[in-house]
Amino acid sequence: MDSQTVTGTSDIDAIAAKLEAAERGNLDGSKDSSNEEKAKEVKGKAPVPKDAVTVRCRLSDRGDPDVVVLLGRSQRVSALAQRIRDETDVPSKAKIRIAYLGKILDEKLTLLDQGWKEGHVVNALVVGVYS
CATH class of the missing domain: 1.20.5 (Single alpha-helices involved in coiled-coils or other helix-helix interfaces)
Incomplete structure (x- = not known):
């Protein structure tokens, strides 16, 4: 035993x-x-609420198809960046900044608070060290 x-x-x-x-x-x-x-x-690991929206993200470090993630309407942009990291093979040392209509979004606010419209594509800028 x-x-x-x-x-x-x-x-x-x-x-x-x-x-x-x-x-x-x-x-x-x-x-x-x-x-x-x-x-x-x-x-970025909180359960996705029922009012989730699909966000299409275009990563700056690759030409692959866009990454589509689910995000709650009340979740912050920082949660979106973490979900992108979870769905892709972005190195942990690299930082993901989210841009929409040419502006870097504030990570402490939601997408909707910053003018994002459902169905629009956001740019995920991957910056930092690659190893």
Whole structure:
């Protein structure tokens, strides 16, 4: 038997107690979960909300087809950059800046706040070190 094997009722009770404690910790820590959600949004890994739009992104470092990603209407441009990074093989050291109609967009605001229209293409400028 290995250390992962459950051998008796006392082991099952111990595992159940640990699970209950973990669940109670998540319920009591609602403030922590909102902080986790904000951190995930910054990283671009937050779940896509129901009001998501498809954003067509043209990367500056390649001639391949455009990258299409889903982004919530209330998500920031920084989340879009992270989603592009997740969908492509852009090096982690390279920075992705989003431009629309010749202007670099503010990463702290949403696309819609900066005048983006659904169906339009944004430019994803890949800058930085390639390795």
